[in-house]
Amino acid sequence: MSEHDxxxxxxxxxxxERALAAEVSLRSRMRHVAVGLAGGCGAALITVLWVTEPHxxxxxxxxxxxALIAVGLAWAAFAGWVLSRRRPLFARDRVLGARLALAVSxxxxxxxxxxxxxxxxxxxxxxxxxxxxxxxxxxGLLLARAHARRRELLRxxxxxxxxxx
Amino acid sequence: MRQGDAVSEERHSGLxxxxxxxxERAAFRELxxxxxxxxxxxxxxxxxxxxxxxxxAQEAWVSVVxxxxxxxxxxxxxxxxxxxxxxxxxxxxxxIYGAPxxxxxxxxxxxADDGFGDVLTALEIEAGLSxxxxxxxxxxxxxxxxxxxxxxxAEVLGVPPGTVxxxxxxxxxxxxxxxxxxxxxx
Numbered sequence: 534m535s536e537h538d539x540x541x542x543x544x545x546x547x548x549x550e551r552a553l554a555a556e557v558s559l560r561s562r563m564r565h566v567a568v569g570l571a572g573g574c575g576a577a578l579i580t581v582l583w584v585t586e587p588h589x590x591x592x593x594x595x596x597x598x599x600a601l602i603a604v605g606l607a608w609a610a611f612a613g614w615v616l617s618r619r620r621p622l623f624a625r626d627r628v629l630g631a632r633l634a635l636a637v638s639x640x641x642x643x644x645x646x647x648x649x650x651x652x653x654x655x656x657x658x659x660x661x662x663x664x665x666x667x668x669x670x671x672x673g674l675l676l677a678r679a680h681a682r683r684r685e686l687l688r689x690x691x692x693x694x695x696x697x698x
Numbered sequence: 699m700r701q702g703d704a705v706s707e708e709r710h711s712g713l714x715x716x717x718x719x720x721x722e723r724a725a726f727r728e729l730x731x732x733x734x735x736x737x738x739x740x741x742x743x744x745x746x747x748x749x750x751x752x753x754x755a756q757e758a759w760v761s762v763v764x765x766x767x768x769x770x771x772x773x774x775x776x777x778x779x780x781x782x783x784x785x786x787x788x789x790x791x792x793x794i795y796g797a798p799x800x801x802x803x804x805x806x807x808x809x810a811d812d813g814f815g816d817v818l819t820a821l822e823i824e825a826g827l828s829x830x831x832x833x834x835x836x837x838x839x840x841x842x843x844x845x846x847x848x849x850x851x852a853e854v855l856g857v858p859p860g861t862v863x864x865x866x867x868x869x870x871x872x873x874x875x876x877x878x879x880x881x882x883x884x
Contacts, residue, residue, distance in 0.1 A: 543735040549756045556763045557726050621767040623721030686720050693713040
């Protein structure tokens with residue numbers, strides 16, 4: 534960027550601005566986070582329903598449950614792919630996404646444990662609560678890491694601002 | 699460009715990159731406004747068409763935005779940006795010609811001074827660029843028009859700095875021949 538800086542700089546085309554606005558959209562990212570969480574947690578709750586069923590289920594019902602679980606997991610996998618390749622989360626988005634994940638994990642754990650408590654054995658209740666606890670811990674860890682990463686970038690931003698001033 | 703300006707510009711870009719990685723949406727616009735012109739000129743110089751350059755620059759910017767969260771060294775933004783632009787141009791040329799561009803045999807040793815490097819102006823370079831092969835054209839654009847240092851050019855081109863020197867040396871000689879042919883004085 535040398536002599537050309539003095540000449541008129543090429544303006545950013547409107548089409549490019551629109552494409553980039555869509556590309557960095559926070560709403561699109563949060564939508565995919567929500568889709569992934571809904572798919573994963575839906576699959577988890579259907580699994581709890583299936584496992585705590587007191588009587589053996591007909592083959593068709595089992596197939597329907599399996600299909601619903603597969604659909605939920607597929608949505609979760611699709612959202613994970615989009616968030617890692619197409620719409621990567623920036624530091625603030627990660628914090629928001631992790632908060633959402635923590636809230637949804639707590640809700641799913643509570644709902645799953647309540648379902649198990651009304652339908653299942655003590656072992657099933659314990660297994661559901663334990664699995665839910667692991668999910669909540671994982672979401673909490675994600676949130677802590679997202680906060681740490683954001684703090685680190687904020688410090689770097691302030692350092693660069695000071696040195697530029 | 700003066701060294702002080704270059705350092706200040708590097709810091710400014712670094713700050714914008716950090717703000718983008720934080721998720722400040724306004725910073726993306728500033729970053730694109732700052733770097734779109736150099737990126738577009740590089741792509742335009744490589745493909746020779748303004749319309750194609752518009753499309754490829756947009757493609758490159760989308761890749762840049764998607765890759766920003768993985769850029770851990772904000773001060774390396776310029777070479778990283780041109781590496782992405784180069785990959786986009788290479789993919790485009792590959793699509794058009796159906797085969798990758800092949801490099802000529804190169805050496806790392808440059809002993810003779812072509813006596814031309816310090817006196818080239820941007821206008822002279824642009825006047826002769828279209829007559830040069832892609833490899834020589836891009837090293838001249840990166841070094842003389844985009845002011846990337848040798849190490850930055852080496853990073854973008856994926857070759858050692860010595861190879862950049864030899865490629866630059868050959869490109870200047872070829873450019874000199876082209877310009878003399880066009881009536882410029884060396």
